[in-house]
Amino acid sequence: MFTHNRLEELGLMYKIFKRDQQTLTLIIKKMIPYIEMRGEKIVKDEAYLTDPIEYTKKLLELKAEMDKMLDESFKNDMKFQKGRDTSFQNFMN
Numbered sequence: 001m002f003t004h005n006r007l008e009e010l011g012l013m014y015k016i017f018k019r020d021q022q023t024l025t026l027i028i029k030k031m032i033p034y035i036e037m038r039g040e041k042i043v044k045d046e047a048y049l050t051d052p053i054e055y056t057k058k059l060l061e062l063k064a065e066m067d068k069m070l071d072e073s074f075k076n077d078m079k080f081q082k083g084r085d086t087s088f089q090n091f092m093n
Contacts, residue, residue, distance in 0.1 A: 002034040002069075010073035018077075028083040035087035038062055043091055063088070 001010050017023040039062060042048055048055040066084050074080040 002031060005069075007069055007073045010069070014074050014077070024077070024079060028079060031080065032083050032087045032090075035062075035066055035084060036091045039088060039091035 001013070013027065014024075017027070039059070042055070042058045042062060048058055066087075070076055070080050070084060
């Protein structure tokens with residue numbers, strides 16, 4: 001669902017499972033590698049490394065896309081925000 005940007009379906013899943021913290025943790029554990037994979041593609045792309053403006057633009061676009069997903073699908077749940085932040089820290093290091 002992450003790969004195909006199915007925000008509505010992710011939102012329904014969140015709505016169903018938000019009372020079960022273990023299930024939310026499993027969803028976050030799937031979200032983190034997805035964000036890391038997307039970020040690593042940008043960070044390791046030679047074309048972006050030679051063009052700092054495009055590199056920054058792509059990272060900001062990814063951040064905006066993830067923020068939209070957190071807002072629309074996960075109602076800005078703090079646990080999902082922390083997962084997003086962890087993902088960004090991981091691929092930036």
